[in-house]
Amino acid sequence: MDETVAEFFKRTILKIPMTEMMTILKAWDFLSEKQLQNVNFRQRKESLVQDLVLLCEKKRASVHDAALLDIVYTQFHRHRKVWDVFQMSKGPGEDIDLFDMEQFKSSFKKILQRALKNVMVSFRDAEENAVWIRIAWGTQYRKPNQYKPVYVVYYSQTPYAFTSSCPLRSNIPLLGQALTVASNHHKIVKMDLRSRYLDSLKAIVFKQYNQTFETYNSTTPLQEKSLELDIHMDSRIIHENRIEKERVQRVTQETFGDYSQPRLEFAQYKLETKFKSDFNGDILAERKEPLRCLIKFSSPHLLEALKSLAPAGIADAPLSPLLTCIPNKGMNYFKIKDK
Amino acid sequence: MDSYESTHQHIASSRLKDYFIGATPLQKRLESVRKQTSFVPTPPRRKIPQCSQLQEDNDPQKVAFLLHKQWTLYSLTPLYKFSYTNLKEYASLLSAFIAAEKQKGLAVEVGEDFNIKVTFSTLLGMKGTQRDPEAFLVQILSKSQLPSENREHKVLWTGWFCCIFGDSLLETVSEDFTCVPLFLANGAETNTAIVGTWFQKTFDCYFSPLAINAFNLSWMAAMWTACKMDQYMAATEFLWSVPCSPQSLDISYAIHPEDAKALWDSVHKTPGEVTQEEVDLFMDCLYSHFHRHFKIHLSATRLVRVSTSVASAHTDGKIKVSLNKSSYVIFPYCYIVFKMYGICIFHIEEAQWNANLRQ
Numbered sequence A: 001m002d003e004t005v006a007e008f009f010k011r012t013i014l015k016i017p018m019t020e021m022m023t024i025l026k027a028w029d030f031l032s033e034k035q036l037q038n039v040n041f042r043q044r045k046e047s048l049v050q051d052l053v054l055l056c057e058k059k060r061a062s063v064h065d066a067a068l069l070d071i072v073y074t075q076f077h078r079h080r081k082v083w084d085v086f087q088m089s090k091g092p093g094e095d096i097d098l099f100d101m102e103q104f105k106s107s108f109k110k111i112l113q114r115a116l117k118n119v120m121v122s123f124r125d126a127e128e129n130a131v132w133i134r135i136a137w138g139t140q141y142r143k144p145n146q147y148k149p150v151y152v153v154y155y156s157q158t159p160y161a162f163t164s165s166c167p168l169r170s171n172i173p174l175l176g177q178a179l180t181v182a183s184n185h186h187k188i189v190k191m192d193l194r195s196r197y198l199d200s201l202k203a204i205v206f207k208q209y210n211q212t213f214e215t216y217n218s219t220t221p222l223q224e225k226s227l228e229l230d231i232h233m234d235s236r237i238i239h240e241n242r243i244e245k246e247r248v249q250r251v252t253q254e255t256f257g258d259y260s261q262p263r264l265e266f267a268q269y270k271l272e273t274k275f276k277s278d279f280n281g282d283i284l285a286e287r288k289e290p291l292r293c294l295i296k297f298s299s300p301h302l303l304e305a306l307k308s309l310a311p312a313g314i315a316d317a318p319l320s321p322l323l324t325c326i327p328n329k330g331m332n333y334f335k336i337k338d339k
Numbered sequence B: 001m002d003s004y005e006s007t008h009q010h011i012a013s014s015r016l017k018d019y020f021i022g023a024t025p026l027q028k029r030l031e032s033v034r035k036q037t038s039f040v041p042t043p044p045r046r047k048i049p050q051c052s053q054l055q056e057d058n059d060p061q062k063v064a065f066l067l068h069k070q071w072t073l074y075s076l077t078p079l080y081k082f083s084y085t086n087l088k089e090y091a092s093l094l095s096a097f098i099a100a101e102k103q104k105g106l107a108v109e110v111g112e113d114f115n116i117k118v119t120f121s122t123l124l125g126m127k128g129t130q131r132d133p134e135a136f137l138v139q140i141l142s143k144s145q146l147p148s149e150n151r152e153h154k155v156l157w158t159g160w161f162c163c164i165f166g167d168s169l170l171e172t173v174s175e176d177f178t179c180v181p182l183f184l185a186n187g188a189e190t191n192t193a194i195v196g197t198w199f200q201k202t203f204d205c206y207f208s209p210l211a212i213n214a215f216n217l218s219w220m221a222a223m224w225t226a227c228k229m230d231q232y233m234a235a236t237e238f239l240w241s242v243p244c245s246p247q248s249l250d251i252s253y254a255i256h257p258e259d260a261k262a263l264w265d266s267v268h269k270t271p272g273e274v275t276q277e278e279v280d281l282f283m284d285c286l287y288s289h290f291h292r293h294f295k296i297h298l299s300a301t302r303l304v305r306v307s308t309s310v311a312s313a314h315t316d317g318k319i320k321v322s323l324n325k326s327s328y329v330i331f332p333y334c335y336i337v338f339k340m341y342g343i344c345i346f347h348i349e350e351a352q353w354n355a356n357l358r359q
Helices: A003-015 A018-028 A033-037 A045-058 A063-076 A101-116 A169-182 A198-205 A215-231 A242-256 A302-307 B002-008 B013-020 B025-036 B060-066 B084-102 B189-203 B214-225 B257-267 B276-294 B325-330 B333-357
Strands: A083-089 A120-126 A130-136 A150-155 A160-164 A187-195 A266-273 A291-298 A333-337 B045-047 B070-076 B116-123 B135-142 B154-162 B182-187 B207-209 B236-242 B249-255 B273-275 B302-307 B311-314 B318-321
Touching (some): A003 A045, A003 A063, A018 A033, A018 A045, A063 A120, A063 A130, A083 A169, A083 A198, A101 A120, A101 A130, A160 A198, A169 A187, A187 A333, A242 A302, A266 B276, A291 A302, A291 B257, A291 B276, A302 B249, B060 B116, B070 B189, B084 B116, B084 B135, B084 B189, B116 B154, B135 B189, B154 B189, B182 B189, B214 B236, B214 B257, B214 B273, B214 B276, B214 B302, B214 B311, B249 B276, B257 B276
Parallel strands (some): A266 A333
Antiparallel strands (some): A083 A160, A130 A150, A150 A160, A291 B249, B070 B182, B070 B207, B070 B318, B116 B135, B135 B154, B154 B182, B311 B318
16 A cells, blocks of 8 residues: 555544544445454554554555545534535426436546546445535646545435535636536536534425424414413512513514524624614714624524524514524525615 | 732731731722722713823833733732832742742742743833833743853743823822732733732732623723724624523624724714713614614623724733734824723723722
């Protein structure tokens, strides 16, 4: 095995936490069960890595096997990357073609290789007809860099692809072209949607999250909830704003639904809107230009946090459509201007 | 009071008697502070200092050194028997103390050669009025082992002590005390702790971390936004933390600096000073603009950080002046002091407040 390949193996295995080592190696499915049994997993990580690299060397592992191991690792740690979403569309009159995964792979690879010569593309099939693609970029004269790859997740026969952020911006158009052509689409656009949680992005674009707008079904559990609250309260305390509280609960539920929200960590709004004063008519009254603001919301679980604002009395109910439209529109980056 | 009492054990025995009968100069001073202010009055207006009021005899290189660093703020009770003529002696004592702390248990001779060097020096001009004591700088430098590099010392830690517009405090202290109620540190916290301990033992003083509340953060944001600059380097940004469960939420609200200035100019009516009403109105305008878009009441959330082209401040007591050296050359010195003024003015109220709390 080439020294650089051995180094690539070493670095890839070193990334894997000890607690996940066995699971990831098994999922990789390169070393046999028996081979793995003979490895001492209780030794220091450095020694373990050395043993594993030797084992791979013996089995004549190639750089492609190492790339596959890297894909498995990334699948386990997908939340460490920030994922972009690309949406593709067909041209007018284009019909749905028969989709062949093998054809997709070979055509995708061909397009990249034709343009860059030194590029390494690896595929790994995943659940739900998805394919994980790992691209190590090179140039005409330089070998592929294995340490700054881009990962693409494509669900076959859908117009959506998810990509980890690309270190080389100049390669994005090429990547887009390869995706469009290989999946028989016509056009590709990057959506204003980004998150660490690939599964939530998928839920948003495929509309798999449950947002119920039916109030009929939800009134019963709501009443139960408010009763439950009252048990813990002193019976002598009267809720003066009980009606308002119930309204806020109801409106929040109508907006967000009963189910847990898809997970996003941020939303960003570029506001270019005119300032209007509530207090004093002459503040910035003369000014024609909009106020340029950049608002960033961040939270470990943004939509759940937003859902809790009105019931906590921090926001009005209903919350602004600018915030509640995030899952519906599949957007968390906005530019807002006056009409 | 615990830490105060424990450090007090080390003070000369002649003073111990006074201590037990409860009449140390410090306690007398605190007594008078307590009489003077039962609670901290909030100034309804603050003057924007003019150049003539400020000291121009500064050392530009030293002041430039204070920029672009993150400082952690502490408030400090007056120093007992501190003398500006003894700075050299303090430097060697503190350096011996640091060496002793670092090799605990071993006896260390004063003046022995260590790998570190401590310097004390005055920071001329870093004050508000003639009556304010001079600010001074303490630095821990690493001594190079190689003779050729002898002149190049690497700064390991810096702290400085200052008093800007300390009039109300100065009136309450007797002659034996030097009043530099604001202490700013940059460097490893362990060094801050060692230097703090030495000052507490030597000058019978007490340090406490200085948190900056939302009220003062708004003041700073307003005063810094008010600064006219030829070139803005950063947006005027506010960071709010929303106390909602089960998930926390942070909201960053950045306004283009020119637009923030325009808004301030529209709110600001009294030339030469900034009033509480103006600061409130400025913040209310930002709140209402935000509410109009998002239906969220920022006034119900917690302001944790403000940052502008001029400086930034965090509620946990960390500040940074962002003006770089080139803008320092462009702007007159008073300008920098004005920024420092914005940073420092509040601490005096806070220092009094802390003194009261510790009663």
